[in-house]
Amino acid sequence: MEKIYLKDKNKCTIVKAKPETIEFLLAFSKSLQLTEVKGLQFESNLN
Amino acid sequence: MVVQVEDSQLVKQYIQGDERAIEALINRHNSRLTGFIYSKVGDRELTEDIFQDTFMKVIRTLKKGAYNEEGKFLPWVMRIAHNLIIDYFRKHNRMPMYNSKESYNIFSLLGDDKLDAERQLIKEQIDSDLIKIIKELPEDQQEVLEMRIYKDMSFKEISNNTGVSINTALGRMRYALINLRKLVEANSIVLTN
Structure with a gap:
C-alpha cells in the first residue's frame, strides 16, 4: 500500500478550552x- | 480495567453537590465541544467565550434542577452551544465565516432543524420501528449499538465499559449494522423521512 508522508505531521493540535477557562467555570x-423564595429562584455569587 | 463513570452518573453527583463531577464532565467533553464551536465560528477567542457561556448555562440549569435526565448530556450541551452561536451571529448581524468553496451550504449552520408536524410523526414512527428491530439483535451487538448511537460514546469508551478490545467493539458495531439492514429488508420497513 502506498504510504503518505506529511511534512508537517506534528503541527496538528487538538482544540481545547484554556485551563484558565476551566478554572473560571469551576470557581x-x-x-x-x-x-428559592416563594416560588422565585434567586441567584447569587459568593466570591 | 478502568471503568468510566457515565455522564448521567456524574450529572447526578453534581446535582447532589459533588463539584468534582462538573470538572470531570467539562474535561471529558472539552475538546469535542471546543472543536464543534470552533468549526462554526472560526475564531479562537470567540470559541473560548462561547465555551464558557455554554458551561455557565449548563451549571445554572443543573443547579436549578431544571435538567431533564431523559436526554443525553453531550447532545444537550451541544444544543446550548449551537443556540449561543446563533445568538452571537444574530447580535452581530453577520454570517459565520467560512473558508470553503462552492459546496458550502449556509443552512447547515443556521438552519431551523425543527420538523413540521407530519415529518415529526414519520420520525416518531421510524424511531419506534428502529427500537423494535434493535431488540432483535444479539445482546452484545445491541449493547455496542446503544452505547455508540444513543449514548454517543467513543469506541474506546465502549471498550472500557464492556471489557472487550476496541477491534471487537468495532466488529460488533459492524455486524449490528449489517444485521439491522437485513432486518429492515426482511420486515419491509421504510426508514426515510
Whole structure:
C-alpha cells in the first residue's frame, strides 16, 4: 500500500478550552448559590 | 480495567453537590465541544467565550434542577452551544465565516432543524420501528449499538465499559449494522423521512 508522508505531521493540535477557562467555570460553579423564595429562584455569587 | 463513570452518573453527583463531577464532565467533553464551536465560528477567542457561556448555562440549569435526565448530556450541551452561536451571529448581524468553496451550504449552520408536524410523526414512527428491530439483535451487538448511537460514546469508551478490545467493539458495531439492514429488508420497513 502506498504510504503518505506529511511534512508537517506534528503541527496538528487538538482544540481545547484554556485551563484558565476551566478554572473560571469551576470557581463559578462553586460560588453559585440558588435560593428559592416563594416560588422565585434567586441567584447569587459568593466570591 | 478502568471503568468510566457515565455522564448521567456524574450529572447526578453534581446535582447532589459533588463539584468534582462538573470538572470531570467539562474535561471529558472539552475538546469535542471546543472543536464543534470552533468549526462554526472560526475564531479562537470567540470559541473560548462561547465555551464558557455554554458551561455557565449548563451549571445554572443543573443547579436549578431544571435538567431533564431523559436526554443525553453531550447532545444537550451541544444544543446550548449551537443556540449561543446563533445568538452571537444574530447580535452581530453577520454570517459565520467560512473558508470553503462552492459546496458550502449556509443552512447547515443556521438552519431551523425543527420538523413540521407530519415529518415529526414519520420520525416518531421510524424511531419506534428502529427500537423494535434493535431488540432483535444479539445482546452484545445491541449493547455496542446503544452505547455508540444513543449514548454517543467513543469506541474506546465502549471498550472500557464492556471489557472487550476496541477491534471487537468495532466488529460488533459492524455486524449490528449489517444485521439491522437485513432486518429492515426482511420486515419491509421504510426508514426515510
